[in-house]
Every structure is written in structure tokens, then in C-alpha cells.
Amino acid sequence: MTTFADADYPAVPYPGARPPFSYVHEDGGGLRLEADQAALSGWRVEGRDLDGWLAERDWSPLADRVPVLSYGSNPCPSKIAWLRSALGLTGAVVVLRVRCSGLAAVWASGLRVVDDQRPVVLAAVPGAVEDHAVLMLTPDQVAVLDRCEGRGERYELAAVSTGTVTLIDNGAVFDRVPAYVGAATIRKPLLVNSFPIRCADIPQAAAVGMTGTPAPTDGLTADLIKGTPPPTDYPSTLFTYGTLRPGDTHWHLLAPHANGAPLDAHLNGSLYDTGHGYPALALGIGPGIHGSVVPLVPGTDLTEIDEYEGENYTRVRVVLTDGTLAWTYVWTAPVAGMPVLTGPWRR
Incomplete structure (x- = not known):
């Protein structure tokens, strides 16, 4: 229709x-x-x-x-x-x-x-x-x-x-x-x-x-x-909130593609503790998510990072609270039973 x-x-x-x-x-x-x-x-x-x-x-x-x-x-x-x-x-x-x-x-x-x-x-x-x-x-x-x-x-x-x-x-x-x-x-x-x-x-x-x-x-x-x-060139930034953040366990996968210093950023939504050493992101209503927005080198191939995130995550474009358009990885599997994180993934 x-x-x-x-x-x-x-x-x-x-x-x-x-x-x-x-x-x-x-x-x-x-x-x-x-x-x-x-x-x-x-x-x-x-x-x-x-x-x-x-x-x-x-x-x-x-x-x-x-x-x-x-x-x-x-x-x-x-x-x-x-x-x-x-x-x-x-x-x-x-x-x-x-x-x-x-x-x-x-x-x-x-x-x-x-x-x-x-x-x-x-x-x-x-x-x-x-x-x-x-x-x-x-x-x-x-x-x-x-x-x-x-x-x-x-x-x-x-x-x-x-x-x-x-x-x-x-x-x-x-x-x-x-x-x-x-x-x-x-x-x-x-x-x-x-x-x-x-x-x-x-x-x-x-x-x-x-x-x-x-x-x-x-x-x-x-x-x-x-x-x-x-x-993948549009947008030219990636919002990270878990293991890909600077200083976390898998920052080394993203660091070669960074085109400048990461900046603090916020996204509307919720983080859940999967219990497996990494968080799950759900968009929309929630306490808000603190993370880092990483500028990407033009022509960056995100295939390796897509593969690292795995089948339970999907890369999508999101709008950060300051209007920045960025890529991020959203959890697409069920979150039932997972506790909501009220602060950053790691302090």
C-alpha cells in the first residue's frame, strides 16, 4: 500500500x-x-x-x-x-x-x-x-x-x-x-x-x-x-562502547584505522552485561551509553571488525546525542535475563 x-x-x-x-x-x-x-x-x-x-x-x-x-x-x-x-x-x-x-x-x-x-x-x-x-x-x-x-x-x-x-x-x-x-x-x-x-x-x-x-x-x-x-566511508566515525574502546582488550583491532584521537561520546540506549566479558547494546530508551567516537581513515575496511563482533551484532548507523552520525555495533540476540549496566562497560 x-x-x-x-x-x-x-x-x-x-x-x-x-x-x-x-x-x-x-x-x-x-x-x-x-x-x-x-x-x-x-x-x-x-x-x-x-x-x-x-x-x-x-x-x-x-x-x-x-x-x-x-x-x-x-x-x-x-x-x-x-x-x-x-x-x-x-x-x-x-x-x-x-x-x-x-x-x-x-x-x-x-x-x-x-x-x-x-x-x-x-x-x-x-x-x-x-x-x-x-x-x-x-x-x-x-x-x-x-x-x-x-x-x-x-x-x-x-x-x-x-x-x-x-x-x-x-x-x-x-x-x-x-x-x-x-x-x-x-x-x-x-x-x-x-x-x-x-x-x-x-x-x-x-x-x-x-x-x-x-x-x-x-x-x-x-x-x-x-x-x-x-x-563504509559514510559516516567516517565509529562509536565504541565495549572491548573496542581505547585501552580495552580489543582496541588493537581498531587502532590502526583511527584517523585522530578518539573523543568521548554518548548514545541513547542501554547496555546489558552478557556475562561473557563483553556488553550488549540495545538502541532507544535507556539510561544512555557512554563511549568513544573514533574517526576512521578514509577507505577503512571494517570486515575484520565485523567478523570479530560476530553474528549477534549488526553494524548500523546511529545518531549520537550531539548529532554526530556514526557506525556502531548493535546486539540483535535476546537480552532477557541480562542485567542492565548503569555506567560505562569498564571504569
Whole structure:
């Protein structure tokens, strides 16, 4: 059962319409998502954990998806439907609302060949605050977006450090979020009287007739991404609360991947004493968990740590109490009979 149909949010005029909420898109429409820190995925659809809903359909969980900041037509359900029919996109697309500060969608200097409409491009605009979306995409879905955006020609995929990108529903802050940024001259910001023009200020009907000059730069601090970005790079931190913490028994597994000093951090949830020399983490309601957030070296392969944690733990993205988005390992086996720990795992 869909919350909405694709036709409720048409793609014309570009950049199209989008729902005022986070959603998961499947063939024909989408379902609204609700943030829930107690869910493994961090989200619920029709009252169920989104990861469980995805698994029933043999679709990838959020931990195996790459966040891509989308500020143009890609968050539009009708555009996603077009990607399915025209470019072979498959599986669910998860679309999360974000608020961007210091970033804006501005009109590009050239027109689209397919329909002579003016596309948008991302630019640094100090003081701007705009609502856009982060698409959580599988590597195969990123490959479809690469073809659509003309990666390597019209746009490049880059990790953007400019501004702030915050999930509206739960306050999580993305660090160096990937986005398609203008590469060709026709995808540089259009300058009219020396200033870029925000899509939010001028509609397509007026923008298509504007004249000006291509900007020499979009003002972004961004690092080009080579190949398909690995999901494990986003986020670039790991929250530890047990044997992987600095000074504990298995810190040596994580220490080679640390990209700087670990910092004290807190997560909403509860720790249980398994009785086996390591704690179990349950998300959501509880006294709160004190731990360490460890910055990771870019490109860190977490396979060894995944294997060390074993089958009773699942690596997921969580939002720390200060808004930091981090990986952590959540206990997925029963906790019945385990005592709740009211302080740190070890003092």
C-alpha cells in the first residue's frame, strides 16, 4: 500500500515536486518514513523497521547504501519512476529530508538537451538555508545515477565539505556527503549581474530565458570520488562502547584505522552485561551509553571488525546525542535475563 502515487508529484516543470517528508520509493509510488532511534535502520515504514521491510523484498539494508545529496530533480518520485523505466533502476530508493546551510541549488549556465529546461547545480551560498534530500542508494543505483547525470562529463561525484547537511527528522549531521557537482562549463552556476540565481527564488519558466555568464567556480570544497563510493566511508566515525574502546582488550583491532584521537561520546540506549566479558547494546530508551567516537581513515575496511563482533551484532548507523552520525555495533540476540549496566562497560 502506497502513501502516494508518482503522479502526485510530477517531474514537470523541472526540477519537479517532492513530498514534504522522508519516504521509501518502490514501483508506482512511495511510503512515508518515520525516524525512530530504537529501530536498527533508524527508520520505520508502516510501523516496521525499514531494514526488515527491505529484507522481505530482498533489497539492501541502509548499512549497505551510500548517501548522495540530491538537490535537483532526483528526489521527485516521478523522476525516480523515469529512472526505473528509462535507465533500469531497480529496488527501493530511500529518500531522506535534509536541511542544507551554506549550500544552495542554483541555476546552471546551460540548458538540458532533452527538453531545453534549465538544470540546477550545487553551489556554496553563505547564509542560504534550503531543504533538499539525501538518497540512500545501493552501488547499482549509484551507477544508474552516474549515467543519468553524465558523470565525468556534465557532473562529477564528489565528497562535499562546504556547509552543513542535517537530517530534518533526527538531527544527524552528514560529514563530507557525496553529491553530483558541476563539471562541464554548461553545468557551472549561471551568473546574472555577477551573482548566482537560486532555484528557490526564480521558477523554471523565468530561469530558462535568463542570460549571463558561467561562474569560474561553484565555491565548493569538494574531493572527487573515484569509482563507486563504498558505503563504509559514510559516516567516517565509529562509536565504541565495549572491548573496542581505547585501552580495552580489543582496541588493537581498531587502532590502526583511527584517523585522530578518539573523543568521548554518548548514545541513547542501554547496555546489558552478557556475562561473557563483553556488553550488549540495545538502541532507544535507556539510561544512555557512554563511549568513544573514533574517526576512521578514509577507505577503512571494517570486515575484520565485523567478523570479530560476530553474528549477534549488526553494524548500523546511529545518531549520537550531539548529532554526530556514526557506525556502531548493535546486539540483535535476546537480552532477557541480562542485567542492565548503569555506567560505562569498564571504569
